[in-house]
Amino acid sequence: MREWWLDERAYAGAEHLDPQYVQGYDRKSGFDPTEDVDVLRRRGLGPESVVVDLGAGTGTFTVAVAPFCGHVVAVDVSPAMAAALRERVEHSGIGNVRVVEGGFLSYEHDGAAADFVYTRNALHQLPDFWKGIALERIAALLRPGGALRLRDLVFDFAPAEAEERIEAWMAGAATDPALGWTSAELAEHVRIEFSTYSWLLEALLDRTGFDIAERSYRRSAYGTYTCVRRAE
Numbered sequence: 001m002r003e004w005w006l007d008e009r010a011y012a013g014a015e016h017l018d019p020q021y022v023q024g025y026d027r028k029s030g031f032d033p034t035e036d037v038d039v040l041r042r043r044g045l046g047p048e049s050v051v052v053d054l055g056a057g058t059g060t061f062t063v064a065v066a067p068f069c070g071h072v073v074a075v076d077v078s079p080a081m082a083a084a085l086r087e088r089v090e091h092s093g094i095g096n097v098r099v100v101e102g103g104f105l106s107y108e109h110d111g112a113a114a115d116f117v118y119t120r121n122a123l124h125q126l127p128d129f130w131k132g133i134a135l136e137r138i139a140a141l142l143r144p145g146g147a148l149r150l151r152d153l154v155f156d157f158a159p160a161e162a163e164e165r166i167e168a169w170m171a172g173a174a175t176d177p178a179l180g181w182t183s184a185e186l187a188e189h190v191r192i193e194f195s196t197y198s199w200l201l202e203a204l205l206d207r208t209g210f211d212i213a214e215r216s217y218r219r220s221a222y223g224t225y226t227c228v229r230r231a232e
């Protein structure tokens with residue numbers, strides 16, 4: 001490891017390393033992965049496909065996609081998340097999932113190139129310089145023509161609009177921290193995490209070899225991208 005390389009776990013978000021938070025995560029998140037699985041299936045996901053879920057958390061997407069594909073590698077940098085994920089996979093009796101404790105900057109893919117990479121609500125943990133390196137590493141593990149489905153908190157506005165848009169976004173925050181993210185949690189996210197502007201993220205995707213096939217933004221603060229890895 002080079003001296004200047006980022007310690008991903010130190011940037012993973014303290015809550016993600018906390019087993020108690022991990023235990024309540026699915027209820028708080030309320031995440032339904034059906035649409036993501038459908039999008040991948042429409043893009044050719046099938047019984048031979050290799051899928052990598054980066055920042056997989058407790059594995060909601062992993063266990064939803066596993067029945068429709070050949071193999072899933074579920075990667076998370078947090079030991080507590082990886083343990084919960086492993087337990088979930090074991091209990092569900094799914095046999096085609098491998099859980100790896102690792103991250104965007106450390107996961108080493110082996111075997112057949114991936115057909116799909118999925119990552120949700122995790123890339124913002126990395127500063128933009130490192131997002132670029134993470135996206136480059138994702139492009140390297142995908143086959144040409146393979147797809148990246150990226151969902152994350154992304155700010156789709158100009159800096160001059162920040163105050164108005166962030167305030168509007170926070171006005172829709174949850175009031176119960178067990179059932180969603182409160183305005184205090186969103187404020188902390190803006191202060192100390194690394195959600196970036198859509199126009200910076202889109203440039204990073206282009207620079208690292210992705211064509212954006214579909215993009216959408218919700219409330220100017222959440223982006224969903226389906227990207228195709230260009231052939232060299």
Ligand SMILES: C[S@@+](CC[C@H](N)C(=O)[O-])C[C@H]1O[C@@H](n2cnc3c(N)ncnc32)[C@H](O)[C@@H]1O
Pocket residue numbers: 008009011012013016017029031054055056057058059060075076077078081102103104105119120121122125126
């Ligand atoms: C908000 S959770 C999202 C989990 C899951 N993708 C979902 O949508 O429910 C963020 C996850 O990213 C993981 N994470 C943070 N930094 C990471 C990194 N550098 N590489 C891989 N995973 C990371 C955290 O441990 C956590 O499990």
